[in-house]
Amino acid sequence: MASSLLSDCSSCATSRLLPLRRALHPPPPRFRPSPAKAPPTPRSLFTAAAPLPLLPRARSMAAASSADPATALADGSARIIDGKLVAKQIRDEVGVEIARMKEATGVVPGLAVILVGSRKDSQTYVRNKKKACEAVGIKSYEVNLPEDCSEYEVVKNIATFNDDPSVHGILVQLPLPRHMNDENILNAVSIEKDVDGFHPLNIGRLAMQGRDPFFVPCTPKGCMELLHRSGVEIKGKRAVVIGRSNIVGMPAALLLQKANATVSIVHSQTKNPEEITRQADIIIAAVGVANLVRGSWIKPGAAIIDVGINPVDDPASPRGYRLVGDVCYEEASKVAGAITPVPGGVGPMTIAMLLSNTLESAKRIHNFK
Amino acid sequence: MASSLLSDCSSCATSRLLPLRRALHPPPPRFRPSPAKAPPTPRSLFTAAAPLPLLPRARSMAAASSADPATALADGSARIIDGKLVAKQIRDEVGVEIARMKEATGVVPGLAVILVGSRKDSQTYVRNKKKACEAVGIKSYEVNLPEDCSEYEVVKNIATFNDDPSVHGILVQLPLPRHMNDENILNAVSIEKDVDGFHPLNIGRLAMQGRDPFFVPCTPKGCMELLHRSGVEIKGKRAVVIGRSNIVGMPAALLLQKANATVSIVHSQTKNPEEITRQADIIIAAVGVANLVRGSWIKPGAAIIDVGINPVDDPASPRGYRLVGDVCYEEASKVAGAITPVPGGVGPMTIAMLLSNTLESAKRIHNFK
Known part of the structure; x- marks a missing residue:
């Protein structure tokens, strides 16, 4: 029942009437x-x-x-x-471009993912991202930190990736443990590597006419x-x-x-x-x-x-x-x-x-x- | 005629019909x-x-x-x-707060205005701002640069004000001469002193839920x-x-x-x-x-x-x-x-x-x- x-969407019939x-x-x-x-x-x-x-x-x-x-x-x-x-079209196009870039410059794009804690869903997403990176030729880097690690440890790892020339994108898997301040952590990601596009500077440039964000979320x-x-x-x-x-x-x-x-x-x-x-x-x-x-x-x-x-x-x-x-x-x-x-x-x-x-x-x- | x-607004009767x-x-x-x-x-x-x-x-x-x-x-x-x-109510309130702050801390808020060129309208605005500052007890600082000065000179002056602890707000009078890049110049203003609130970081924080800008434009x-x-x-x-x-x-x-x-x-x-x-x-x-x-x-x-x-x-x-x-x-x-x-x-x-x-x-x- x-x-x-x-199947007929009536599951939301009441919620539609709710404020x-x-x-x-x-x-x-x-x-x-x-x-x-x-x-x-x-x-x-x-x-x-x-x-x-x-x-x-x-x-x-x-x-x-x-x-x-x-x-x-x-x-x-x-x-x-x-x-x-x-999505498949885009992944194919990205793969072709990565191959062209590698051939011309020797550079392989790198994506670093930081996972804090052991949420099953987050682990699945990180695994999927890693697989998708491999399929198109992006080198993936991963750091797993324990649930009870400090904000400082997360930021320290971000700083290491910020300075690593083989890493071109840094992603902090959300949600973060409750004792951490998302804003402090996301702001630590270098604006040039904020492939999630969540940095307020990116959002500001997205909002403004005549400006373009480094990355679109x-x-x-x-x-x-x-x-x-x-x-x-x-x-x-x-x-x-x-x-x-x-x-x-x-x-x-x-x-x-x-x-x-x-x-x-x-x-x-x-x-x-x-x-x-x-x-x-x-x-x-x-x-x-x-x-x-x-x-x-x-x-x-x-x-x-x-x-x-x-x-x-x-x-x-x-x-x-x-x-x-x-x-x-x-x-x-x-x-x-x-x-x-x-x-x-x-x-x-x-x-x-x-x-x-x-x-x-x-x-x-x-x-x- | x-x-x-x-007076009856018909001056825009056609423009209303224009796309x-x-x-x-x-x-x-x-x-x-x-x-x-x-x-x-x-x-x-x-x-x-x-x-x-x-x-x-x-x-x-x-x-x-x-x-x-x-x-x-x-x-x-x-x-x-x-x-x-x-506006008068606000100026009065600001004046009272400035007096309270000065009495308690000895600090007088300071506003620096940078004017490039000699546009009459810009000069008038800068003069009005100066007057308004004086009336409420804000110390105003002013730099006038010639129309043909370089972007570097403007940025250098901004940097000086950024480092000056007696300056709490910096404003670059717009419009700037055509040979200058507004974005480069406005971005040089320290985010903590961007009283105009035009920095993209400010706009980003304005756009985001759970964040507040340093200054609202x-x-x-x-x-x-x-x-x-x-x-x-x-x-x-x-x-x-x-x-x-x-x-x-x-x-x-x-x-x-x-x-x-x-x-x-x-x-x-x-x-x-x-x-x-x-x-x-x-x-x-x-x-x-x-x-x-x-x-x-x-x-x-x-x-x-x-x-x-x-x-x-x-x-x-x-x-x-x-x-x-x-x-x-x-x-x-x-x-x-x-x-x-x-x-x-x-x-x-x-x-x-x-x-x-x-x-x-x-x-x-x-x-x-």
């Missing part, structure tokens, strides 16, 4: 945990409400070519923006890349970003703004999120609330980038849960012009953009065009 | 020049169109108390947010102060910022967002600025186009902060021109709940906030609470 409720300030509270972490057994979605949020009536279908976006990463669904609904495919950069490669026009379009986290929502809004969209940011204090979202030609949802954005929130033909990866309980699944986005895919795919699936949308893009940022850094440091 | 056309991408192009400089004879507004933009029909009056905002800086107009239309009065800070002191609620309200310059529009949008408004940014590429602006409970107009925002753009009861100070020709004036805002005051004051006049609105706030930032810097450097 729960699974059928979930968004409560529903939107938790910002999505940089990489969402993939627990062995996901925490079940609170039962009190489940009500067997009828699905909302859908708006009439429209296909205002240009039809996808066969080589387009946004391919039409068999049933004629929204084009799926295939993040796996785009990976997940929002991935969102933009999906839009660009799917042929979604941004300039002059209305865009709504749902969520304003430092790592996705806020930089995504700045990027859309830089690309000349007219941007509105919907967040936990927004009183009429549905009405505002319905005006958008482009929606980036990055709020970490399962199925929050219903079909009725969507302007026919809009392009939707769904950053959320939320575990919801699903007895029919062998793991007892499955992953859904912030957007009710079933409803949205009947209204939107293009949409990213979850999983397989934004998810694969984050690591691809990390590889791209590391290459970019190595090219800049070695002045290789 | 021109003056009567201007905003053309009309919104010039970003407002930090301080608007006050030329001896202002350049006349292009005659081709003038057409004797009838004023737009006004929306019904509404007074959704709380009634102003007698001590409120937003006082009711005699004719019962929008409350005027009196920037002169608020003076004009947008002044806009927020006007809203706060006029009792305009921001949290949960729809806000539209018109213009996205690095020195006003963009930081104003970030400040509104930080204050939990739902913010949309209208700019030169926005296709339907009127429709979007009409949704706003709060409008900050900072685009540098005379009378762009008409009555029909305004939601009844909205609060309007007009940053524009645009010279338009006026044969009836002894100087041949007069100053108007980006908002058609005559129309807007009949629709809005509260509005800043031009001049006498945001203008006086900028220097007041500069004094406030200089005091804040001295307090921080000397750890004085």
